[in-house]
Amino acid sequence: MARITVYLSGSIAAYKGVEVVRGLQKAGHEVRVVMTTSATKLVGPATLNALTKYPVLTDLWGDANQPIPHIELADWTELALVVPASADLLAKMANGIADDAASTTLLATAAPKMVAPAMNRQMWAAPATQRNLTQLAQDGVTIIEPVTGRLAEGYTGHGRLPEPPQIVARVQDFLNQYRQLAGKHVVVTAGGTREPLDPVRYIGNRSSGKMGIEIARAAAQAGAQVTLITGQVSVALPQAPNITLVSALTTEEMLQAVQEAFEPADALVMAAAVADYRPVEVAQQKVKKNHNHGPRTLELTETVDILRTVAAAKRPDQLVIGFAAETEKLLDHAQEKLASKHADMIVANSVAGATGAFGRDDNQVTILQKGLDPEKWPRLPKTAVAQRLVARLEEQLK
Ligand code: CTP
Numbered sequence: 001m002a003r004i005t006v007y008l009s010g011s012i013a014a015y016k017g018v019e020v021v022r023g024l025q026k027a028g029h030e031v032r033v034v035m036t037t038s039a040t041k042l043v044g045p046a047t048l049n050a051l052t053k054y055p056v057l058t059d060l061w062g063d064a065n066q067p068i069p070h071i072e073l074a075d076w077t078e079l080a081l082v083v084p085a086s087a088d089l090l091a092k093m094a095n096g097i098a099d100d101a102a103s104t105t106l107l108a109t110a111a112p113k114m115v116a117p118a119m120n121r122q123m124w125a126a127p128a129t130q131r132n133l134t135q136l137a138q139d140g141v142t143i144i145e146p147v148t149g150r151l152a153e154g155y156t157g158h159g160r161l162p163e164p165p166q167i168v169a170r171v172q173d174f175l176n177q178y179r180q181l182a183g184k185h186v187v188v189t190a191g192g193t194r195e196p197l198d199p200v201r202y203i204g205n206r207s208s209g210k211m212g213i214e215i216a217r218a219a220a221q222a223g224a225q226v227t228l229i230t231g232q233v234s235v236a237l238p239q240a241p242n243i244t245l246v247s248a249l250t251t252e253e254m255l256q257a258v259q260e261a262f263e264p265a266d267a268l269v270m271a272a273a274v275a276d277y278r279p280v281e282v283a284q285q286k287v288k289k290n291h292n293h294g295p296r297t298l299e300l301t302e303t304v305d306i307l308r309t310v311a312a313a314k315r316p317d318q319l320v321i322g323f324a325a326e327t328e329k330l331l332d333h334a335q336e337k338l339a340s341k342h343a344d345m346i347v348a349n350s351v352a353g354a355t356g357a358f359g360r361d362d363n364q365v366t367i368l369q370k371g372l373d374p375e376k377w378p379r380l381p382k383t384a385v386a387q388r389l390v391a392r393l394e395e396q397l398k
Contacts, residue, residue: 002175004029005077007102010038011084012152013118013161020083023168036102057101074108084118084161087129094132116144121157144170180394182223185265188216189272191233193251198283205273206358209233212271214386222390227261251275251303258306267319270307278303311342321345327352338368345369
C-alpha cells in the first residue's frame with residue numbers, strides 16, 4: 001500500500017481521474033488529491049474530498065492555519081500521479097514552473113512521478129508538447145502514453161486517456177518494480193577519473209557519467225539506498241533522499257570511496273571510466289614549456305584496478321558488475337575482463353566512433369556472465385539500459 005497523490009488538471013478527461021482515485025483506493029492505496037483551477041471547473045473538489053476523506057488542495061493560500069500545505073503533502077507522497085495531465089501542466093513540470101498549488105507541489109515532491117497526458121491530437125503532436133515530454137522522460141518521469149480513440153471533439157485521434165483500470169494497472173506495475181530493491185544498498189561509480197600532472201593539467205577521458213548516473217537513479221527508484229561515487233561528469237547529478245553523492249576525482253580517491261561504501265553494501269556497479277595510469281610525479285608548480293622546443297616524455301605508472309581489487313575480496317553475498325569499454329574485439333576483450341576481474345557480470349560497450357557510448361544518450365550493450373552465452377541488447381536510451389540492468393540486479397540479489 002502506497003501513499004499516492006493524484007493531480008487532476010484541466011482536460012475533459014478529468015472525470016476519469018476520479019475513477020482512477022477510486023481504483024487506487026480499491027487496490028489498497030491511500031490517496032490524496034490536488035486539482036488545478038481548470039480541473040475544478042470540470043469536476044467538483046467536494047466529490048474527491050468525500051472519496052478520499054482528505055481536503056483537496058486547490059489553492060496554496062486557502063487556509064491561514066496551514067501556510068505551507070504543499071510541503072507537507074509533497075513529503076507525505078510516495079508516488080505522484082498526474083491524471084489527466086494537460087499540455088499546460090506538462091509544460092510547467094518540464095520547465096520547473098511553480099505558479100499554482102499543483103505545479104508547486106509537484107516541484108516540491110521528491111517522490112517518483114507518473115503522468116497520463118490527455119488532450120486534443122494537435123496539442124499532443126505540437127513540437128512544444130513533444131519537447132516537454134522528452135524532457136520529462138529525461139528527468140525520470142514515467143509517461144503513460146495516451147491511446148488512439150474517440151476524442152471529446154467528436155473525431156478519432158491520438159491523445160485519449162487510457163481507461164482508468166489500465167492506468168491503475170500501470171501504477172501497480174510501477175510500484176512493484178519500484179520496491180524490488182528496498183532494503184538493499186547499491187554502490188555505483190560514474191564518470192571519468194583524472195590524474196593531475198601539475199596544478200592546472202590532468203590526464204582524463206571522455207566519459208560523461210550518464211550511464212552510471214542513470215543506473216544510480218534507476219536503483220534509487222527501485223527503492224535501494226544508493227551511494228553514487230563520481231569522477232568528472234558533464235551532466236547534472238541526481239538529487240534524491242536515498243542517493244548519497246561522493247566525489248572522487250583520482251583513481252586513488254575512487255578506490256578509497258568504493259572500498260568504504262562497498263563494505264556494508266549488497267552490490268557494486270563500476271560504470272566509471274577509471275584511469276589506468278598516472279604520472280609518476282605531480283609537479284607542484286605549472287610545468288613550463290621546453291626552451292629548446294624539443295619533445296617531452298611523460299613517465300606514467302599503473303594505477304590500482306579498483307574493480308579487480310574489490311571483486312577479489314568480496315563476500316559471496318555481494319554482487320559486482322563491471323563495464324568493458326572497447327574500441328575493437330569487444331567480446332574477446334570483455335570476456336577476458338569477466339575472468340580476470342572476478343566480476344559477476346560485465347557490461348560490454350563500444351566506445352569507438354560516433355556510435356560509441358561516451359557522451360551519447362543511448363547505448364548498445366552486451367551482457368556477459370560466467371557460463372552463459374553473451375546477451376546482446378538492442379540500442380536503447382541509457383535510461384532504459386539502466387532500468388534493465390537494475391532489473392537484473394534485483395533478480396540476482398533475491
Ligand atoms: N576499472 C577499475 N579500475 C581501473 C581500471 C578499470 O575499476 N584502474 C574498471 C572500470 O570501471 C570497468 C572495468 O574495470 O568497470 C573495465 O574498464 P576498462 O576501461 O574497460 O578496462 P581496463 O581494465 O582499463 O583495461 P583496458 O584499458 O586494457 O581495456
